[in-house]
Amino acid sequence: MTERSSCQDLLQRLSAYIDNEASKAICEEIERHLAECDNCRIMLDTLRKTISLYQIVDTADEIPNEIQERLLKTLTIDDVWPKDSSNPPVDP
């Protein structure tokens, strides 16, 4: 296998490797290649960094109270909203 085709193979398998979805044999093959190929190592590191940067800055699944209130009114369930909800509608 040429170095170039090895790099191309690695690129195809990068997501699976990052997501721990690649088999043990493929992981070992990728790691052997990474030990000898700077470009692929940088590709992997910068790809991981890219994903983590998005995850760091965008973590909260929150909804503003006023949007929640309007949703409940549209759905006409504002009267049965759980009383122990952490994000209850506020009376106007």
Add this chain to the structure above:
Amino acid sequence: MDKENTPSIKALKAGDRDAYAQMVELYSPKIYRLALRMVDDPHEAEDILQETFLNAFRAIEQFEGRSSLGTWLYRIAANQALMHLRKKSPTLVSVDELIPSLDDPDQKRELADWCCLPEDEFMTTEAQAMLKDAIQDLSPTLKTVFILRDLHHLTTRETAQVLDISESALKTRLLRARLQLRDSLSSYFSERVKEIDND
């Protein structure tokens, strides 16, 4: 995806309003964030949120339970968001399944390693704006895949169910989305590495 506090499907199908409220309480923050990440506009995201739950309430009778309730709601929301995006940019509907080749001239050059930049560099207002622009530059389908898989942490199977595509097609699109974002970030951060080296 959430299994705790999931309302009973039987109660939802029976029109139990408490079960509806429970469903909204559990999933509305996730659906709103998905919509906001997709369309990058709070007003439009609110429209998508409302359309999602209105459609879900109307269609709950037809819910067959082949996927989880959460996956089903994500599917309705993703479709609503895609419709909004396509209305705004009707030409942005194609999905490029090709993975960039390392034989491409751009890929043959030595790659810049910008991971070594100080962490502050990634958090500047300019860098954050660039991150936001890069994700909005993805095609609607690639954006959906990246958001569901990497930001909402759905599994490969769940994401494929939401988009009604094979797991293999999903993996190809995810790689494509990640590589496109990496390329966008590399253009910016590689320059920052050079600027810092020259200082």
